[in-house]
Amino acid sequence: MPDEISSDTVIEDERWKAAELDALAARAIGAVLEWHGIGGEVVVLGCDDARIAVLNADFRGKPRPTNVLSWPSVEHVPHEPGIPPALPDIDELGDIAIAYDTCVAEAIAQGKPFDDHVTHLLVHATLHLLGYDHENDPDAETMERTERSILKNLRIPDPYQEKIA
Template structure:
């Protein structure tokens, strides 16, 4: 059964629960920590991000609609504004808006990835939320220089959260 619950997690992260397993997993608290830390690192602590906790079926439909890939994925993000082109590898200038965008995260895929990688579920979810928040701020990993810049930002934010380097074994979000 899917229940939809809106829960303001903390300044910076509003959470919508579409799959009740996210409620039990503490998505509100995970989003508050991860999105909050990413926004602070970006010096955008006053910005807002909406996080939707859903299941694989919902994220597969979103992935098909928005990316033409009709299969589940771990996380998707939709920035509220289009980002300007930048020099590859450069840290992007965060958009001039208080609403950075929306994130959807899929329970089954996240749980399977965390188990396969031997990582705590909460740590993996926070990594994916940090990763998605950076996408909302204009980071990407389309080329090697951009990927390196984004991974360094993720490592810095996650270190502040007490989470091990997710790339030490080259696992990818």
């Protein structure tokens, strides 16, 4: 298994510079890989809604903006529902794209700090690179449980907990 952790960012939307995407990505990706006891490299593209809509259309057939997309470097081995996936044994884990406009809108709508929301999305996307998914209830529960544990280590509140007004 690779033992170094690295995240490289490509900034297409300048607003990500002010948001310090480099630091957010390094923190989130590092936390996921450390939690799993592995290393690896992830490239993160900080873009806007227009760019991610094109990517979403090209790769998922959904011509609309989304918050985050991920492309694993390898096809993951199928696993029993609810069981964590076998971790990839490669250096380059894959790529992530994240859209500034959608992240801001979601953070505001959910009453969450922007940095916490972006960190959660980057953790989520990195888990996809490792083979986690949420295609069925057992896998969704496993992925959410893993996200909660990693985010707790980062002192970020549970993003799935309902806010009590």
